[in-house]
Amino acid sequence: MNDTRTEIINIANELIKSIGYNAFSYADISKKLNIKNAAIHYYFPSKSDLGVEVIKRNRAAFNSNVEFWANLDYRQQLVRYLTMHDGFLDNYWACIVGALSPSFDTLPENMQTELQQLVNAILDWLTDLLEKGKGGNVFSFPESPKVKAYMIHSAMLSALLMNRILKNDVYKSIRDSLMNI
């Protein structure tokens, strides 16, 4: 029921994905909301509190997606995962993990912990999916499910980053190739 708070989180989420955590300031958010930058501190005393909340939101969104896909067959779940960030393409956004990991060592400890938990949640889910799909002869790949999950996640994360730099077909090429397992 706190609209300002929610809007702050949403704007911070967009800013992190478009320019990164260290590059945005409270002033960037307050300008859009027509309030003073210090007003943000009422909702989030320190910038890291806001950062933690943004990561938590992303983890909740991922968990919600996964739950929503639960009744789909393995291949369709993989496709959903691989197309999950298609909406980021036009704005050249990075995913939250790709946006935060280069400056990981500058993040406060609570943000680091949240980010690690998010990455582990994604990799655990993906590993499990690949394991079940491989066992059921839906997927075929030589690596272990865990290593394959590493590789798919890594390729997708970078695909968004490379899309921002090259502004060509790199994202779609990688995404579509990863579907062929």
Next chain:
Amino acid sequence: MNDTRTEIINIANELIKSIGYNAFSYADISKKLNIKNAAIHYYFPSKSDLGVEVIKRNRAAFNSNVEFWANLDYRQQLVRYLTMHDGFLDNYWACIVGALSPSFDTLPENMQTELQQLVNAILDWLTDLLEKGKGGNVFSFPESPKVKAYMIHSAMLSALLMNRILKNDVYKSIRDSLMNI
């Protein structure tokens, strides 16, 4: 013959790869050299001048590597590429492309252009290697050489980022899997 200038570039290179471009300041460099932060401005009037130089150095180093590998067979060249950043593991460094791409839109235009040229140089070389290796039946993969180059480069870039976050076997797993083509 300008040692201070070279040291500045080397320190900036390390800082970008460990904490990112926006997170480091001239003070970080000047402290290590026991000079005042403003002294850096003599060598690099603006921070972006230093950023451009760091990227240029990385491109020169890559070109030098490639030249050095030129007489090796295709598979060995691939192995050299995949192990090129092994030395970054212990310090949890990102490669220059992975370090800069999340904040790409905050970078000055000359840095953006340099970074694009570096990425294209890497992808062009890798595509060419994969094409020759596939044609010579040294490598075997279903994708086009260009798309395969996208995928290998992306997986390696993220592998370094994930190594920083997870501090586990993710980098080596991805690297070794990519050798099996």
Next chain:
DNA sequence: GTCTATATTCCGATAGAC
């Protein structure tokens, strides 16, 4: 409870000393 005026620190950059 919600937001503003203000403080403090640090940043990149300029002007000028040696």
Next chain:
DNA sequence: GTCTATCGGAATATAGAC
């Protein structure tokens, strides 16, 4: 040619007004 003293502005954050 090399470096320092210093500026103007922006960042995060606190204290307190309403």
